[in-house]
Amino acid sequence: MLAGAFLAFTVGASLMHSYTVFLLAFVADFGWTRAESSLAYSVGQLVGGASSPLIGGLVDRVGVRRCVLLGGCLLTLGLLGSAFADSLWQVVFLYGVVMTVGANCLGLLVFVPLVSRIFVRQRGMAVSVLQSANAFGRALSAPASQMLITGFGWRAAYLTEAAAMAVLVLPLAAIFRRSPEPPASAGGTAAAAARQWTLAEAIRTRAFWLLFLVYMCTSIGSFLVSLHQIAFAVDIGFDPLYAAGVLGMGSFLAFPGVIATGTLSDYIGREASALLAYGISILGVVCALLITSPDQHLLLWLHGCGFGLTWGARGPAITAKTADLFPGPRLGTILGVITIGSGLGAAIGSWAAGFIFDLTNSYRIAFLLSIVAYVAGSVAFWALRRPMR
Template sequence: MTEPPAAIPALSERDRTRLAWWVLGGCFLAFTLSASLMHAYTVFLLAFVVEFGWTRAEASIAYSVGQVVAGVSSPLAGGLADRLGSRRMVMLGGCLLALGLLLSAFAQTLWQVVVLYGVVMTLGANFVGMVVFVPLISRLFATRRGMAVSVLQSANGVGRAISAPVAQLLVSGMGWRNAYLLLAAVLTVLVPLARLLPRREREPPAAGATAGVRDWTLAEAAATWQFWVLGLVYMLTSIGSFLVSLHQMAFAVGMGFEPLYAAGVLGLGAFLALPGVIVTGTLSDRIGRETAALVTYGISIFGVACALFIEDSSQHVMFWLHACFFGITWGARGPAITAKTADLFPGPRLGTILGVITIGSGLGAGIGSWAAGLLFDLTGSYRLGFWLSMAAYALGALAFWTLRRPVKC
């Protein structure tokens, strides 16, 4: 296997394209690994409940803290990526993830798990995630940005799909503490993956890029209404998604579906997100970011609406429609929204700009998942939450549609 060079020099179009795919592959694998480790918490949560006697709410605190930390630390990740480059960020993030895993193997109290997973590991994962990789990938695939970002973002779905079974096998076979130690050792894979990334990232624009494009700063971007609309879009989309996703299983069981059956149906829906993300991102290069996103918002709304028609466990068709149509668009708007951010605010400070904008995503995830549970406690049903999910999606679609015209420099 030939190792790509440390920097991106002046190359032929063919060599530049090949190198760009090398870099995308390295980013994809690194992001898959970090996402897998973070999604595996669902398995370790049950192990904590058994060993320490914590309630589900107590064991979930680390996850909730992680969502908030992921959102508020995005500007830090983006700013550091602009200064240090993606290679150094992967190494830094890998060290934080390894430290969190190693110390978690010896955790004895709830606050230790909250700090190690919710803060240390979440920061590490943010340094090996979308905010760090998107600026680099956006420059390398200037004319196919939507496709490249969608491939990168699908790594989160791959990590989500493989994390639970792998983590469960490890926990069942060697106990959760030894599983943490083994996963920490696995992170050494990040060293060769980091070497697939360029040492310097101020390379000339990729073929097909427009010459003389303005290099935006955070202050300049924040002075535009498009910047704030993008933040609102991220937040509304996350609210719409997390008003449903975190409570799908509880809703299905409450309707009378057998838990294992419900998990299988919802699992298939989650798997459909992988092709959904890639197709939507690629489509956004051809029909426009706004139109592609509008389609996915409509599909998500239809999927949520199907759940409103479920009255009991005899309505298998509606349950399948809900799982598949909601699942196939999970994360599918991400590539279009992220690529749109790169379209509007290109330049060496894109990581910083994207990091600040994506605070809205973390806030929306926290608001949506918390509000769904609160509404259920108040009304005894998830239906009001589902209606609000559709409303949030509709408002997000409307806000994103306003971005179809470029920013005036």
């Protein structure tokens, strides 16, 4: 089940993260500004957050298999339509609405409740393995999409991705024909005695809103940088394919990084593990701020590796903390509402970076604001160390 969830999440994440490469193709082909090209991504993050409660409630009611089937079909339709798009509103609708809802059905909201039920004592490790699929998909998407676009053009690249998704829909859904119950030995009496939270009860707690703030600030900090990384490197003077390769290689480090920090959270605590990841991300952003010319390859690698190593690395600790605090059959719904903050933050960050560039012709202010957002997120998460009353 964990392997199947990892595979499905990897497919959805790689298709969604490839937009960072398509962004430059849209600028060149349509003449859009960076802010306009970022609009679909920003709308996608808003829709992702707004649809999270619906997806969380849906998986609580109809199960994982049907959600995966729905998500795969929506992603296929969105990719196919994108290949024939010729205006901004079409890209915004297809990517920002259709594909985003589809990817949500192949993401954390669907799989975290399943994994959390199966794993109890090693919940941080299990969630980190699942969430590392996001980083793995992100690492694959940049170089693969860049090669497709360079070789065949962006429309043919979208058609290729649509065909691949269409082939994978049924096999991915078939993995989840049944939902296993947690092993009796895994939960013990502590799990049996745990409170079964409802959304109405959770929303009245201080911890719920601190988690909402953590999700939002972390997404702002991440997406002020991630969507525009390749554009930033190309503007400095680096070759586009080289930049995609460096940043993609750095993103591969997120795979072990996410698993390491998530597993570590089972032993040193969720808060300490997340703070470590925040610190490394900030160092990666600082390296980007120091790059001023295309001969500074070391700084580009340090930025790619530092930022990539901890891309999503806070996620397992934050998500596991949510499952720790609000266990029960309504975890999907509760997690869905909390992750509205993540969608809101990602929308603000990705659009704001493009807007700031259009105003200043530089990403420097956006990267500085990323550091501020990471600091705010770490402070809010550290406040969760006190037991909830």
